[in-house]
Amino acid sequence: MTETNPDEMTFEQAMAELEQVVAQLERGDVALDESISLYERGAKLRKRCDAKLKEAEEKVAAITLDAEGTPKGTKPVEGL
Template sequence: MSDAPIEEMSFEQAMAELEQVVGQLERGDVALEDSIRLYERGAELRKRCDAKLKEAEEKVAAITLDADGNPVGTKPVDAG
């Protein structure tokens, strides 16, 4: 498990670490306090993945296609 700041992680980094966290929790070979810490980090990683997916979906939805399916421009996406 990484100590990298979650808010700086890419989707791929957050997902990879989330998979590690889930694996450790499923094995059940960690102490209770460590399990709680892992669960909390996992919840934050899941939120990061959700946010990055939403951001990507908004970018894709902002692309306008012409009759032939070619991009003709993009609309700005609110970053808020």
């Protein structure tokens, strides 16, 4: 089975797989070598989730509101 590159996953996909990895590690019924591989995979998935959350936060922060509180446009966010 080939694993999807976390950089190509949506936030939801990465989070779902991360939850599976954590559940496997918490059960404690996997061999040490497999545990290490799972931990490494989990670290990559967590990094992807963090990046996608930061990206979403920056987009939300860039939305400007008018006096009535409705969006009137967005400001470009550096680095996106």
